[in-house]
Amino acid sequence: xxxxxxxxxxxxxxxxxxxxxxxxxxxxxxxxxxxxxxxxxxxxxxxxxxxxxxxxxxxxxxxxxxxxxxxxxxxxxxxxxxxxxxxxxxxxxxxxxxxxxxxxxxxxxxxxxxxxxxxxxxxxxxxxxxxxxxxxxxxxxxxxxxxxxxxxxxxxxxxxxxxxxxxxxxxxxxxxxxxxxxxxxxxxxxxxxxxxxxxxxxxxxxx
Numbered sequence: 001x002x003x004x005x006x007x008x009x010x011x012x013x014x015x016x017x018x019x020x021x022x023x024x025x026x027x028x029x030x031x032x033x034x035x036x037x038x039x040x041x042x043x044x045x046x047x048x049x050x051x052x053x054x055x056x057x058x059x060x061x062x063x064x065x066x067x068x069x070x071x072x073x074x075x076x077x078x079x080x081x082x083x084x085x086x087x088x089x090x091x092x093x094x095x096x097x098x099x100x101x102x103x104x105x106x107x108x109x110x111x112x113x114x115x116x117x118x119x120x121x122x123x124x125x126x127x128x129x130x131x132x133x134x135x136x137x138x139x140x141x142x143x144x145x146x147x148x149x150x151x152x153x154x155x156x157x158x159x160x161x162x163x164x165x166x167x168x169x170x171x172x173x174x175x176x177x178x179x180x181x182x183x184x185x186x187x188x189x190x191x192x193x194x195x196x197x198x199x200x201x202x203x204x205x206x207x
Contacts, residue, residue: 002144004013007111009144014114016133017041021057030105032059033069035117039077042121042130046081068102071113076184082156086123090116093155119152 019037023029034054039047055070074097082088096113099105121130125173134145 003111005107005140006148007107007114009141010111010114010118010148012137012141013118013134013145014038016137018029026107026110027105028050028069030101030110031067032074032102035074035113036070038117039074039081041119042117042126043081043085043124043135046085047077051077057203064116071098071102074098075116077114078120081120088123088156090155091157093152115152118148122149132157 007026011029014029014034017038019034019041021033021037023034028154033055036047036052040049040052043055051073054073058066075096079090079095082090094112096109096116098109098113100109101113117192121127122134124130134142137145
């Protein structure tokens with residue numbers, strides 16, 4: 001994917017959210033404050049006021065270490081949301097380097113963080129509304145956003161569904177089959193004894 005176009009498209013998508021902290025450029029969201037407010041709108045029950053209270057709002061003018069601290073909380077919150085709420089584990093996805101975002105304003109790393117926020121939106125309880133909102137954007141922006149969603153979905157694996165252990169299932173089937181076979185043999189033995197007894201008694205009656 002074209003990183004710059006993806007980054008620009010994701011930022012345009014973020015701008016559809018109305019938050020308290022003003023922002024006009026990508027550099028304005030490198031503190032994590034705006035992203036935290038957006039996550040609070042996407043999933044208020046998870047990214048609640050208590051969680052949002054951990055984000056230092058004075059990071060806009062503070063040193064980069066405070067920004068990085070905020071961004072770490074945002075990233076950790078997103079990953080926890082994926083795991084505990086969506087039942088998804090993100091694998092083989094290059095997680096954003098929050099140090100590079102906070103210290104250098106790295107747009108490539110920021111794009112990956114915005115991509116994860118996008119993933120929260122299109123998988124949340126009100127995902128239909130967010131998807132409809134995306135479909136109302138410019139066609140070119142839509143395409144880059146859909147590509148970002150598709151890439152993210154390809155890296156997700158379910159943690160809520162436990163797949164069956166087929167070797168164990170086969171062992172269970174074998175045990176049950178053996179039990180059934182043993183029971184059948186017992187029935188045949190009992191039947192044979194019964195037939196033999198009846199024949200013997202029939203012979204005795206003739207004498």
